[in-house]
Amino acid sequence: MNHTAAIFKKQLKDTCKNKTILIQFVMFPVLTLVMHNMIKIDGMPKNFFVNLFAVMYMGMAPLTSISAVIAEEKEKNTLRVLLMSNVKPCEYLLGIGSHIWTACMLGAAVICTVGNYRLQERIIFMILMAAGIFISLLLGAAIGIWSKNQMMASSIAIPVMMVLSFLPMLSMFHDTVRKVGRFIYSEQINRMISQIDSLQIEKESICILGGNLVIFVVLFLTAYRKWD
Numbered sequence: 001m002n003h004t005a006a007i008f009k010k011q012l013k014d015t016c017k018n019k020t021i022l023i024q025f026v027m028f029p030v031l032t033l034v035m036h037n038m039i040k041i042d043g044m045p046k047n048f049f050v051n052l053f054a055v056m057y058m059g060m061a062p063l064t065s066i067s068a069v070i071a072e073e074k075e076k077n078t079l080r081v082l083l084m085s086n087v088k089p090c091e092y093l094l095g096i097g098s099h100i101w102t103a104c105m106l107g108a109a110v111i112c113t114v115g116n117y118r119l120q121e122r123i124i125f126m127i128l129m130a131a132g133i134f135i136s137l138l139l140g141a142a143i144g145i146w147s148k149n150q151m152m153a154s155s156i157a158i159p160v161m162m163v164l165s166f167l168p169m170l171s172m173f174h175d176t177v178r179k180v181g182r183f184i185y186s187e188q189i190n191r192m193i194s195q196i197d198s199l200q201i202e203k204e205s206i207c208i209l210g211g212n213l214v215i216f217v218v219l220f221l222t223a224y225r226k227w228d
Contacts, residue, residue: 007095028057029110050115059164063140070144071153142220
């Protein structure tokens, strides 16, 4: 736990200095606040921008942040030095992942506050966001470990991020995209958030979320063993 806490504090300091990473946690909460309060259109669904930007934030911020952090530390050999200093891989990932997860959850809390939700709906909203952010972190960690440097991590993370973030939005306008997208965790969480006032969690949603989680864990373990 001492190693994990030390890595958490180190990453907190690094994030405060790194504007590229810091903006990932700030951009969508601010966009949500601005768009929700400034754009009012007749017939627009309740909490439209909150639901839209919440899923985009969940698919972008954790994935790009952790992949960039891990790839940067691999490129600078910082990660290798940490592992040679009796820091176990699980301690390192727990320290980095818990920091980014906490930062993302703070942003999710801001987005949740903007929405017109009852208390029970806010709790469900945060639970769904917590699950989605965790899954995104696993995928981002796998990309970071797999990449040789930051440039490679960005070239992989950006298209993956675009699919995860924009697929739920496109599924609202295209039936084929909706049918294909239902196998992706971001689309499932988007559906649950959009029905949060009368949410009934189906077995299909749980199976898809669990399946995505298992796939990303396998990808991460494979990438780590190959690198190690």
